[in-house]
Amino acid sequence: MTQLFTKDGSVPAPLPSRIRLSDGRTRTNPASFTPEEIADAGFSQANPKPEAASDQDVTWGGADWVLRDKTPEELAQKAAEEAAARMLTGKAECRRRIFAVVDEMAQINLAAAAGAGLLSEAQRAAYISGLAWIQQMRGTWPGLIDAGADLSDDANWPAVPDGAAALVAAF
Incomplete structure (x- = not known):
């Protein structure tokens, strides 16, 4: 399963192919990004998206996934x-x-x-x-x-x- 990351509350997605570190340098090989570089670039790993039942929805709440029951x-x-x-x-x-x-x-x-x-x-x-x-x-x-x-x-x-x-x- 692909790891998903969020930055500033954005909807989780795979890491981009290029990240900008806090000192202005950029890195362009996601396979070589270290956890420290990922954190320095402002990304944090998101929890896995939960599976929703047919009567539920899953949305991103800015900090974590939100599971809610659908309305009638x-x-x-x-x-x-x-x-x-x-x-x-x-x-x-x-x-x-x-x-x-x-x-x-x-x-x-x-x-x-x-x-x-x-x-x-x-x-x-x-x-x-x-x-x-x-x-x-x-x-x-x-x-x-x-x-x-x-x-x-x-x-x-x-x-x-x-x-x-x-x-x-x-x-």
Whole structure:
């Protein structure tokens, strides 16, 4: 672990590569600094930074580390940020899974073909079931996040309907 030093109450950091002694001379090889030179330059070794629990913060108090409990507001803010991050992760995984089956260009082409009446009855049925699957996917991810489920487990997601992947391959 790197030794940390403080000078005049500054936040602890490794020694700089150059220190100025009280008589004006400088030293530039940290590996050769003696404890006396370090003290003469005004640096003192800081205590190791303590580990904080998830409901605590560690700050420098000018002379030593200060460990304090987070306020209920800070804990609520952290929980909200973590929940928002999980939601973004779930939404991104849903999008990735949908695009793995039917990318954006295929969706545009299929919508155009369906709108123009160019799909056969079988293709139209596969298209409609594919649209329903996309809606199921979009409805599934929030529940997976709430349950803390494994987003990488295919079993947690709706299955791609029969015929949808084959239809996409044609577009």
